[in-house]
Every structure is written in C-alpha cells, then in structure tokens.
Amino acid sequence: MTVRTTTLDNGMTVITDTMPHLESAALGVWVKSGSRSETAEQHGISHLLEHMAFKGTTTRSSREIAEAIESVGGDINAATSIEHTGYFARVLKDDVALAADLLADILQNSVFDETELVREQRVIFQEIGATLDNPDDHVFDKFQEAAYPNQPIGRTILGTEDSVRTFDADAVRSYMDQHYVGDQMVLSAAGNVNHDELVDIATNRFHDLKPTGAPQPEQAHYVGGEFKEISDHEQAHIVVGLEGRAYNSDGFYAAQILSSILGGGMSSRLFQEVREKRGLCYSVYAFHWAFADSGIFGIAAATGAEDVEELLPVMLEELRKSADDITDAEVSRVRAQIRAGLLMSLESPSSRAGQLARQHILWGRPIPLQETVERINRIDAERVRHIAHKIFSDTRPAVAGIGPVQRMPDYSRIVDSLK
Template identity: 75%
Template sequence: MTVRSTTLDNGMTVLTDDMPHLESASLGIWVKAGSRSETEAEHGISHMLEHMAFKGTSSRNAMDIASAIENVGGDLNAATSVEHTGYFARVLKEDVKLAGDILSDILQNSLFDQTELLREQQVIVQEIGAARDNPDDHVFDLFQQAAFPEQAIGRTILGSVESVRGFGPDSIRAYLDRNYVGDRMVLSASGNVDHDQLVDVASQRFHKLKASGAPDPQMAAYVGGEQRLVSDHEQAHIVMGFEGRAYNSDGFYAVQILASILGGGMSSRLFQEIRERRGLCYSVYAFHWAFADSGIFGVAASTGENEVNELIPVIVDELRRAAETITDEEVIRVRNQIRAGLLMSLESPSSRAGQLARQQILWGRPIALQETVERINRITADRVKQVARQIFEAGKVSLAGIGPVAHLPDYRDIASKMKS
C-alpha cells in the first residue's frame, strides 16, 4: 500500500492509499470543525449542518442524493465529533468519481431549504430526547460538561432543544462559510482508487472553495467538577476522570497505554478487581479522549444503588496502585494490542481513509505505521507510572452520575483521596 498526498491551490489536501486488489473504495471529506467550533448561540449547528447537507442541493433533491449512490450499490453517511466532521461514501472502484461529485455537491451547493430544515429540526429534537433517555450515553455528556464547564468543548454535540429549534438557513450557511475552508478540509480515499483521478475531481469540484480564514476554536481549559442527575433508574451510571493529554503532547501514548492497562478489556486491572473479584458491577472500563489542546482520562462503570459507595473507593485504590506498580509485562502486552489494532485497521478501506484524514488534520501529514509503532515501543512502565502520578495527583476530578447517585461521594473528596 502506498500513500500519496497532494495539496490543491485552495489548501485542500487529497490523500489516497491504493489497494489495487480490492473492487471497492472508501472516500470521504473530513473537516477540521466540530462542536467546539461553535459559538454559544450555535450550539449543535455542526451536527445540524451534517444532517442538512443531505437534504437537497441546487441540482439534486434529497431523494436524488440517496438514489444516486444507492443505485450503484454504494452507501453514504456522515458523523460529527467535538473537533471534526466527516462525510463519506463507499462504492465500487468504477464509481469513485460519482461519489466525489456527490460529496462535493452536498458540501458546496446545499440549499438549506426552510421546509426541510423544520422537518430535520424535529428529527434532531427526537435524537436529543433519545440520548437523554439513555443514561449510558447521557452520563458522558454530563461528564464532558463537568470537565469543561461553560465552554464549547464541554457542550453536547447534538445541541439543546432550544438551540436546535432556533437555527435558520442563514445561520447554517454562515457557519459553513466560516469553517469549511480549504486548509481545514481533507479528501481521503482508500481501496481501489486512482490518486490522479481523485485530484482532478477535487480540483474541478472545489475550485471555488475559499482557501483559509477559519477561526481557531477557544483554547480548552480543563476545570473539573461534578454533574449528577438523581433518577429512579435501577443502575447508577458513573464516570469519573481527570485531565488527560492532547494528541501532540509528550504523554499522549503513555496515557493511551495507561487506560488500556487499567480498563481496556477482560484482563485489565479494573475489570479483574471490580467485576471478577468483587462482583461490584457488570461493566467497568477506562478510556482516554485526546483533543488538539487537552484530553480526558476517565473510568466508567454501572452498578447498583447499594454498591455505589463501595465502588468509588475501590476505583480510587486501583488508580493509585497503578501509578506505583505497573509492570513492563503489562506495557508490552498493551503495546502489542495497539500494534495489532493498527495493522488490522489497514485491512479496512473505510478505517484507513478515516485514519489518514485524521492524521492529516491532527499532525499535518499521514503517519507511517512504523513511525507510530516506534513511538509506542519507546514507552516504558516507568514512563506510564510517571504520567499516571501527574494525572491522578493534579487534584482536579470530574465526576458525573445518573440514577441512584444522591449519596455518590463528592468530587472534592475523591480528589483529596487521590492526592493523599
């Protein structure tokens, strides 16, 4: 597999990883703009734009867009995150040009029709309601809010019912014009794809794209705190965490390894101690979310009302113990797991196209597998323990809980126990 990269005059980067043995290709356009690119009045507009992009252009209505891709056996989708938005398609190799045409059309020529907008607002309002009804999802929204209060990075991607209902065609168009510029956009493809052909498609279809000028989002300021929603759910859904590390930080890979050792699978420390030995909960895991300028390390668990007060001290003990006792054997095991995951991702055109786009957005270039593996292999147990102590002893805990959590320990008490 060979990665090729071309930067157009408008600043857009075109990336391809050719897999000539395949009969299909995955391609998409990723934009360095997500929910943290929004003003307070625009809360949820990134996600709304993602929906409205498929609702009609100057040359295709919504049915035309869906039919054009499905008539050739392909599929079209999109996703919004905190820092990025992606629009992607998977088609047979002979239909790559068609997919590129559709993607360029929906991102440049969408009409944002008022009737379609009213209909889609109702759809997203229902989506917001469904998310709030699911404590497994909603608790993470509360956790993000606790970590980054009163900031775009701490607000939900979906928006609120009030903000979503307040969007008009002009506000969506203004957000798109401000953020969807050439040097913030990547056209990435993997599979049986011709790089030069894709460059030609991008050059023709995006020649009017503004090259630059998108504002940088507000710098993240991790604060910590707590959000709890006492309800009559049988299970208490809990997430507690600390400030993590940014993608480009020195400690990024060490924190990724730390999260996997603590709660990355059935052999992890938290799973073995909390579920297998103590039977305190069905689900427990650790995670690390990295952003451009910050991150969050967290532990999520669901347990019964009677087990809540026992669960938190056990988690605290395991985190503190890990900061002193992580072994080289554990680090090597996780490094092997990460390497295997990276290699497996190369076998999926969809995963590979997204991987290349994110690397370009985050690091300004595609990262060779061997380079990533070498970075990971340099991480030692001592380095992981050092980063763990820095994170856990910083004194800023974020805590979120939904369900029977009235007696959940205060986040400040947890912070003091982590430092003692």
Template identity: 55%
Template sequence: MAVEVTKLENGITVVTHSMPHLASAALGVWVAAGSRSEAADENGISHLLEHMAFKGTKKRSAKDIAEEIENVGGEVNAATSIESTSYYARVLAGDVPLALDILSDILQNSLFEPDELDREKHVIGQEIGAALDAPEDFVFDMFQQAAFPGQAIGRPILGSIETVKSFSDDALRTYLNRHYTGGRTVIAAAGKLGHRELVRMARRKFQHFGEAESVVPERAVYVGGEAREERDLMEAQVVLGFPGIAYGADDYITAQIASSILGGGMSSRLFQEIREKRGLCYSIYAFHWGFEDAGIFGISAATGERDAGAVVEETMNEIARASTAVTAVEVKRAQSQLRAGLLMALESPVARAGQIARHIMFHGRTLPLDELVTRINAVTPQKVCEFLEKIVVAPNPTLAAIGPIAKVPSVDSIAAGAVSAKASAA
C-alpha cells in the first residue's frame, strides 16, 4: 500500500503506511520541538515534559496509563532529541483506538501535579548524574557544546540539575502551549490500519491541539572548538568533528556515504587501519548528524593514554588519504548499507512510522523509496572525495576528550596537522 498523507484543519499532519500482512500497528505523535527549541534557562524542559506526560491526566493516573496499554499486550514510550520529541505505541491492530486515545490524553490533559513533578525532577537528576559518570556518553555532550557554543542546539538534552530543579508546572504548560502546535506536529502510523479511520479518530481526539502559532527555533551556526576533561580512567574517549551537511541539502547522502566508508563497520578504513592493523584503540567509528540547518561529521574513538595522540594523528591521515581517492568498491559497499537500512525499516512498523514522521517534519513530504535509492546510487567516488576535502581543509574542527588525555593534541594542532596530512596524501 502507498503512503497516505492528510493535513488536519489545525495543522497536524497524519501520515500512514498500511501493512495489511501484519497483526500489529505502531503509531505515535512526533512534535518538532526538542532541546534546540529551549531558551538557556529552559534547558532540559523538553525532556522533563516528555517524562511528565506519563504521570497522570484528568482521567488516568500514571498507573492507569501503564496498565491500560499493557493489559492489551501493547507498549508505550517516548523520546526526546535535539529537534523533536516523540510519543509512540505499538499494539495489535484492534487496539489502535485505545493507543491513540492514550496518546491524545497524555499530550493534552496531563496534570503536572506538584508531587509528581518534584519526584520526576529528582529522577532526572539521577539520570543526569548517571550520564556525567559515563564518559562514553558525556563526551558527546561536551562535543555538541564545543561545536555549537552558546546555542540551544549545543546544550545537553537532559539539561542541568540546576535548570531541571527550577521548572514549575506553569513553566511546563507555557512551554507546551508555545511549542506543541499543530503546524509542528505529525501523527504517524504503520502496520495493520487504515488511513481514513486514523484520520477520523485523530481529527476528533486532537481537534483542540496546538492552536497557537508555531515558534521556529534560532538558526544553528557551526563554530567548532575544544572541550577537555582530565579524569582518572583507563581509557580516553575522544571525538573529532567537522562541519557537516543539513539533512535537506543535496550532499547529505554523500556525507552519509563518506561516514560509512571511513568508519561504518569492521570493513571501514578507520577500523581496519587503526584498530586491526595498528592496534591503537578498542573502538572507532564515524558518524554524520544532519539537522534542519546544519550538520556535523565526526569520529569517535576509545583508546588508552599512550595511544591517544597516535589515534588522532592516524585518523586525520586516513581522512586525508580518503579525500584524494576512494574506490568504487568502497562506495558500492556503503550504498548497499544505506539501501539495506531503508529496506529493513519497511519490515518494522515502529521503524517505518518513525521514518515517515521524520520525512514530514524535516522535508515537508514523504520521500518515496525509489527517490531515496536514486539519490544513494548517484553518489560517486569523486563526490565523496570532494566532501572529505572540505573536512581536511576546514579551519575550525571540534575536539572533545575525557579521561587520560595528556597526549591528545589541541584543536589548533589538529587543524594544522590536517593540512600536512593532506599534502602527504596528495
């Protein structure tokens, strides 16, 4: 069945992909409001709001919410990211009306009772503490802040203990009313369900949702920089970053292909050269994050104190070598990985619902599979080299490092070394 899209009168978009061969369906509400929608003194409120949505409504207690969905064998969850927050459920096909009713209830009728709010703020404080104690996670908060200093997009999703403690029930309602608007909301579903019926139910359940005018987040500007923290650990966590590509830009797929070639698996260049051949690290991989108006290309490595400097140096050497030549075989392998990911998502209603929701939120339309495959197939070795060339000559890389990092070079040294690596690779 084809993907179907309907825009409701209040601006909410309903998108479905019918999979009649399944016995279940996944459905959810995706709101284009995440940590980058927050003011500095609101940092963490998106995540707190996501938690509080499950703590009781005018007609359901927190226990009722959990029991009603689990009584039918279903599950419900939520997640906050930099640019969106999602609330979703998976149930058997006959229980789709119940799931939609629960989702509409928690998003429109949550009570935010003071006792529950205080308890959840304490829980999130523990979550923040756990993240601070996990260097492999905390280094990415450091990385994001160094890449986008002083900007909402650079602040941690969880917020700080201080900001989270400051939030009142009125602050939650104000934030919800300002950002949870129809124009920034998508109801997406995939599985055994009908589009018309879901539209009919959504129109009724969400008729008063998000009537305020949508607020557009501030524009992101990649800056680059350095964040270091010496800790008494066995391993150093090091993340290198460079300007990337926004997800709507022409070269976005090229950046994804480049990421896969450099560090997308055990056959990738970085893994083979630095882990397998030289034994300099335990783990190393590349990633590319695309946002609405910016992007960041990065390399993450976990290594011992003695080898930390060599890992950074060899990583830059490998990027420089790849900027001069990648093979058709490498590009084909990376293309196969991306195509496989797209096709495998079609086998999971949860993955597919999220996929089509993000298409609507970030592209304003659903992207047909054949269009995506055509874009993937259009990437050539030359395009990959041209993208990596920009990274090598970028004057403003980002470095985040935590652990025994005395031998990790400064970000200025990395930028200067990149030029030398490029000259050697030419």
C-alpha cells in the first residue's frame, strides 16, 4: 500500500492509499467541523447540514443523487460527530470519478430548498425522539453533558426540537460557508484509486472553495457532575467517567490500553469480575474517548433494579485496583489486540480512507502503522498504572443513570470511592 498526500492551492488536502489488488474504492470528504463547532444558537445545525447536503443541488435532485450512485452498484452516506463530519462513498474502481463528482456536487452546489428543509427537520425530530426512547443512547448524551456542562462539546449532536426548528436555509448556508473551507477539509480515498486523477478532480471541482477562515471551536473544559433520571425501563443504564487524555497528549496510548484492560473484551477485568464472577449484568465495558484538547475515560453497564446498589461499587473497585496491580502480561495482551485491530482495519478501504482523513485532521499527516505500533510498544505496566492514578484521582467523576436507579449510590459516595 502506498500513501500519497497533496495539498491544493485552496488548502484542501487529498490523501490516497492505493490498493491495486482491489476491484473497489472508498472515498470521502471529511470536514473538521462537528457539533462542538456550533454556538448555543446553532445547536444541531452540523447534523442538519449533513442531512440537507443530499437533498438536491443545482444540477441534481435528491432522487438523481441516489440513482446516480446506486445505478453503478455503489453507496453514499454521511455522519456527524463531535469534532468532524464525513461524506463518503464506496464504488467499483471504474466509478471513482463519478463518486468524487457527486461528493463535490453536494458540498459545493446544494440548494437547501426550504420545502426539503422542513421535511428533513421532521425526520430529525423522529431521530431525536428515538434517542430519547432508547436509554442506551440517551444516557451517554447526559453523561457527556455532565462531563462538559454548558459547552458545545457537552451538547448532543442531534440538537433539540426547539433548536433545529429555528434553522432556515440561510442559516444552514451561512454555517456551511463559515466552516467548510479548504484547510478544514480532506478528500481521502483508499482502494483501487489513482492519486493524480483524484487530485485533478478535486482541483477542478473544488476550485471555488474558500481556503481559510473557519472559527476555532471553544476550548473544552472538563467539569464532571451527576445526572439521574428515574424511569420505568426494565434496566438501569449507568455510565461513570473521569477526564481522559487528548489525542496529542503524552498519556493517550496509555489511557487506550488501560480502557482495554478494564473493559475491552471478555478477558477484561470488568467482564470477568462483574459478569462472569458475580453475574451482576449482561453488558459491561470501558471506553476512552479522545478529543483534540480533552478526553473522557469511562465505564458503562446496564443491570436490573435489584443489582444497582451492588454493581457500581464493584465497578469502581476494579478501577481503583487497576491503578495498583496492572501487570505486564495484561499490557502485552492488549498491545497484541490493538496491533491486530490496526492490521485488520488496513484490509478495509472504507476504514482506511476514514482513518487517513482523521489522522490528517488530528495530527496534520497520515501516521504510518509502524510508528503507531512503536508508540504502543513503548507503553509498559508501570506507565499504565501511572495514568490510572492520574485519571482516577485528578478530576471529579461524571455520572449518568437512567432507569430504575433509585438505589444507585449517592454522588458523594462515588467521589469518595475513587480517592
């Protein structure tokens, strides 16, 4: 595989990873703009824009966009996250130019028709309602809000019905003009692609792109706190976390390894102690979400009302113990898991295209596999124990619980148990 990078005069970056043995290619445009780029008045507009991009351009209707990609057996989609938005397609090798043209069309020539906008707002209202009905999703929104209250990074990606209802076509268009600028955008492709041909397409189709000028997101400020909602759901959904590490921080890889040791699979400490040994829940896991300037280390589980009171102290005790007795054998096992995951991801052109784009957005360049492996291999048990001590003692926890959580320990007890 050969990775090539070209930066256009308008600041846009084109990255390709050529895999000539494949018959297909994945490509997309990733924008360094997500929900944390929004002001309070713009809450949810990044996600609405992602929807509206497919609703018609000056040259194609929404139906014609769908028919163009599906007539060659391809697919096209998009996704909004906290820090970026991606628009991507998967096609056969002979249809890369068509896919690139479609992506350029929806990102340069969308008309944002008012009728389509009202219709899509209704679709998003349904999406918001579905999330509110699903405690598995809703508890994480409330957890993020408890971690980063009154900040863009702590608000939901979808927005609220009230906020989304206020947006008109001019608001969506203005937001796109502000944030979708050259130096914030990456055209990434992997598979059977020709780098020079893709550069030519990008040069021709994005020539009117403003090169710079996007506002910088508000700095994240982790706070911590508690959200609890008693409801009649069968399961109590609980998430507990503390401030993690940013992508560029010294402790990022150690925190990733720590989360895998604690709750990254069936051999993890939480799975073995909480589920296998005690039978307190069906699902339990740990996670580490890294952002450009902050991060969250957390654990999540769902259990019945009768086990809530026992579950949380057991989970917290596993966190506390990990700061003292993580072993080299555990670190070695997780390093092998991470390396295997990285190698497997390279076999998927879609995964690889997205990975390259995100690496450029976060670090300003593609990161060679060997460099990543070397960084991971430098992490030993002592380093993981050190980061565990720092994470579990330096900040107050963020806690969210939804369901029959009447017997969930008080927030003060959770704070004390992590000291």
